[in-house]
Amino acid sequence: AQDLLIKTEKLSIAGELAAGIAHEIRNPITSVKGFLQLLHSDHFEEKKKYYDIIKSEIDRIELILTELLMLSKPQVTHFETKDILIVIKDVITLLDAQAHLNNVQINTQFDSNEILVRCEENQFKQVCINMIKNAIESMPSGGELLIKAQSNMKDEIVISFIDQGIGISKSILSKLGQPFYTTKEKGTGLGFMVSKKIIENHNGSIVISSEEHKGTIIDVYLPIPK
Ligand code: ADP
Ligand code: MG
Numbered sequence: 069a070q071d072l073l074i075k076t077e078k079l080s081i082a083g084e085l086a087a088g089i090a091h092e093i094r095n096p097i098t099s100v101k102g103f104l105q106l107l108h109s110d111h112f113e114e115k116k117k118y119y120d121i122i123k124s125e126i127d128r129i130e131l132i133l134t135e136l137l138m139l140s141k142p143q144v145t146h147f148e149t150k151d152i153l154i155v156i157k158d159v160i161t162l163l164d165a166q167a168h169l170n171n172v173q174i175n176t177q178f179d180s181n182e183i184l185v186r187c188e189e190n191q192f193k194q195v196c197i198n199m200i201k202n203a204i205e206s207m208p209s210g211g212e213l214l215i216k217a218q219s220n221m222k223d224e225i226v227i228s229f230i231d232q233g234i235g236i237s238k239s240i241l242s243k244l245g246q247p248f249y250t251t252k253e254k255g256t257g258l259g260f261m262v263s264k265k266i267i268e269n270h271n272g273s274i275v276i277s278s279e280e281h282k283g284t285i286i287d288v289y290l291p292i293p294k
Contacts, residue, residue, distance in 0.1 A: 083139060086136045086137075086139055090133045090136045090137045093129070093133060094130070094133055094137075097126055097129060097130055097133075100126060101123075101126055104119060104122060104123055104126070107119060128254070128256075131256055132256050132258065135256055135258035135259060135262050136258065136262075138191065138194055138262045138266070139258075139261070139262050139265055146188050146189070147186050147187065147188055148186070148187070148188075148189065149184050149185070149186055149293055150184065150185060150186075150187055150189055150192070151182040151183060151184055152183050152184075152185045152187070152192065152217065152225070152227070152290075153178050153181075153182055153183055153217060154182075155187075155189060155192055155193055155196065156176070156196055156215060156217065156227070157176075158193070159193055159196040159197055159200060160174050160176070160200070160215070162197070163197065163200050163201065163204070166201075166204060167200075167204055167213070170204050170205075170207065170208075170210060171207075171209065171210025171211070172203075172204050172207055172210055172211060172212070172213055173210075173211075173212050173213070174200070174212075174213045174215065175212060175213070175214050175215070176214075176215050176216075176217075177214060177215070177216045177217075178216070178217045178218075179216075179217065179218035179219070180218075180219075183217055183218075183219065183225055184292075184293055185225055185270075185290050185292075185293065186270070186291075186293045187270055187290070188266075188269075188270075191266045191269075191270075192266070192270070194262070194263070194266065195263040195266050195267060195288065196227075198259035198260065198262065198263045199229040199263065199286050199288070200213065200215075200229065201259065202259065202260070202286075203229055203231035203233060203284070203286075205233075205252065206231050206233025206234050206235075206283075206284060207231060207232060207233040207234075208234075211231065211232035211233065211283075212231075212232055213229065213230070213231050213232075214228075214229075214230040214231075215227070215228070215229055215230070216228040216230065219292060223291070223292045224272075224289050224290065224291060224292065225289070225290045225291070225292055226287055226288070226289055227287070227288040227290070228285055228286070228287050228288075229284075229285070229286040229288075230283065230284075230285045231283050231284050231285075232282070232283040233283050233284060234280070234281060235278045235279050235280040235281055235282055235283055235284055236276065236278040236280070236284055237280055241276065241278065244260055244276070245260055245261050245264055246261065247261050267288055267289075267290070270290055270291075271290075271291050272288065272289045272290040272291065273288075273289045274286060274287065274288050274289070275287040275289070
């Protein structure tokens with residue numbers, strides 16, 4: 069029990085640090101981006117190459133900070149009773165173009181017309197975005213992503229993200245959730261950790277089942293509101 073307490077404390081210090089760093093760095097980066105756009109409007113060919121590199125590096129920093137900021141958000145903001153089926157549909161609309169580009173078909177299977185959950189909408193959205201993006205990225209030659217939502221016998225809501233992707237090996241699985249652990253060239257390795265943290269803040273949990281070269285199922289459990 070002693071160990072656990074120390075770990076929890078360390079985590080919250082890390083969270084505070086992340087908030088500080090992210091806030092301080094975000095503004096100058098936005099400004100640098102603006103000036104780069106101006107630079108780009110000059111017609112010098114050699115500048116273009118450097119511009120592209122700088123731009124993509126800054127995009128990357130921005131993405132990392134955006135994900136870190138999610139982690140540092142106060143834990144009890146705007147919890148509302150929401151129909152998560154609407155939230156899931158919104159996120160699918162948002163990512164459908166990206167799915168189509170990658171030959172991924174997103175299908176849904178919902179057990180009822182609405183499923184109410186106490187949640188912080190933006191954070192829950194972020195979890196759905198992370199899970200759907202990971203699923204799309206796991207299917208480089210396309211496939212189906214099935215999203216199921218239902219309530220189970222134990223008075224929980226289960227949202228399942230079922231892909232037909234490359235799957236997750238045991239060694240990757242053991243590192244999943246560690247900050248910055250990624251197997252992707254342009255990955256941040258933050259999406260899963262942030263999602264797990266968000267769901268835990270909602271008194272829920274995430275369970276992964278995966279078979280290499282077959283696919284992955286991510287089950288997100290949330291409590292049914294009383
Ligand atoms: P990122 O997507 O930036 O790499 P994440 O934290 O979202 O970071 O995921 C970490 C790693 O977990 C990924 O690099 C990938 O190896 C693995 N992963 C997550 N979701 C899936 C999935 N649905 N299928 C296969 N691998 C996955
Ligand atoms: Mg990801």
